[in-house]
Each structure stands twice: as structure tokens, then as C-alpha cells.
Amino acid sequence: MLKSVITAVTALSLATATPAAANGLDREDVGKLLIGLAAVAVIGSALENSDDSAATPVQHGNSWNGINRDNDWSRLNSNTQRSRRVLPADCLRRVETRFGVQRMYGQRCLERNYRHVNSLPERCEVRVYSSNGPRTGFDPVCLRERGFVSDRRN
The missing domain is CATH 1.10.287 (Helix Hairpins)
Structure with a gap:
């Protein structure tokens, strides 16, 4: 117009x-x-x-017995996706190397405490050499950039 x-x-x-x-x-x-x-x-x-x-009425969803029928399944799916991206804080390790302290999520700890280890991005996988030998895990900064968070409470 x-x-x-x-x-x-x-x-x-x-x-x-x-x-x-x-x-x-x-x-x-x-x-x-x-x-x-x-x-x-x-x-x-x-x-x-x-x-x-x-002229357009505000609609707050179709409720039926207290359940929002429009968004019920999508909400369940988004909660599942969100829970897949929450990593256990106990697996965040500080590994001392000759170049300083490196923070990483330990591979074995994640395998024991996190169900979706195979879905973690491969590019975030790191291998660090410490005085106790090589350690494998995942870089927390890289994982955070890809939407993963820790279950640590602040």
C-alpha cells in the first residue's frame, strides 16, 4: 500500500x-x-x-487437558537435543604438560558417563602428552563453540 x-x-x-x-x-x-x-x-x-x-486475536496455543497439542512433540525433541549437548562436569580434567596446563574432557570418563560420545565432533578431539603418558580427550572451548555445555552449576 x-x-x-x-x-x-x-x-x-x-x-x-x-x-x-x-x-x-x-x-x-x-x-x-x-x-x-x-x-x-x-x-x-x-x-x-x-x-x-x-483484528488478529492473540492465540496461546490449543490446549487439551492442559497439554499443548501444537508444540508437545517439538518440545520433547528439543529437550532431547539439549540433553545430548550437556557434558558431565566431572570429566573436565586439568592435564599438566611441559607447555603448561591443558584443560580437556577425558575420553575414558566421557565413555563411562556420557552416552553420546560417538556424536562429539572429531575436530574437537585432542591428544596431549603428559608426564604420565599420552592423554586423549576433547577440547572444551571447541565443544562450547559447537553448542555443548557443562552440567556444572554456577
Whole structure:
């Protein structure tokens, strides 16, 4: 609607620009006319938008015996996906290497305490050499960037 009003105002301004002096209208009258048309267009679009929002009722979902039928399965699926991305905080280890302390989720701890170890991204897998030998696990920063969180309570 707004595009059509703008197009009409532009066409009117182009049409009235040349013959304005012949009809007895000067530039000031044409300017006032254009401002008036623009104001009418703005008020009309505001009324149109307010009528749309007032005519559309707010719907809070279809309830049946207290259960939201529309979103019930999607909510269950999203909770399952969310729980798959929560890692046990007990598996976060600090491993001392000759280059300093490295934080990582231990591979064996995750295998024992986290059901979805095979779904963790391979690119986050790290191997660190400590004084006790090589350690394998997952980089917590890399996992956090991919949406995994710790179940640690703050």
C-alpha cells in the first residue's frame, strides 16, 4: 500500500510540476499539496496496521487437558537435543604438560558417563602428552563453540 501511495505522489508531482504556472498554482501550493498527500498516506498506513493488529486475536496455543497439542512433540525433541549437548562436569580434567596446563574432557570418563560420545565432533578431539603418558580427550572451548555445555552449576 505504501509503495502505491509513494508512486502516486511521485507521479502527481511530475505531472503538476510543469503546468503549475498555467493553472495558477505556484511552487508553494504544489509543495503543500504533496505534504498533505504524504500525511494522508502515513495516517492511512498507520490505520491499516492498527486494524490488522486489532483484528488478529492473540492465540496461546490449543490446549487439551492442559497439554499443548501444537508444540508437545517439538518440545520433547528439543529437550532431547539439549540433553545430548550437556557434558558431565566431572570429566573436565586439568592435564599438566611441559607447555603448561591443558584443560580437556577425558575420553575414558566421557565413555563411562556420557552416552553420546560417538556424536562429539572429531575436530574437537585432542591428544596431549603428559608426564604420565599420552592423554586423549576433547577440547572444551571447541565443544562450547559447537553448542555443548557443562552440567556444572554456577
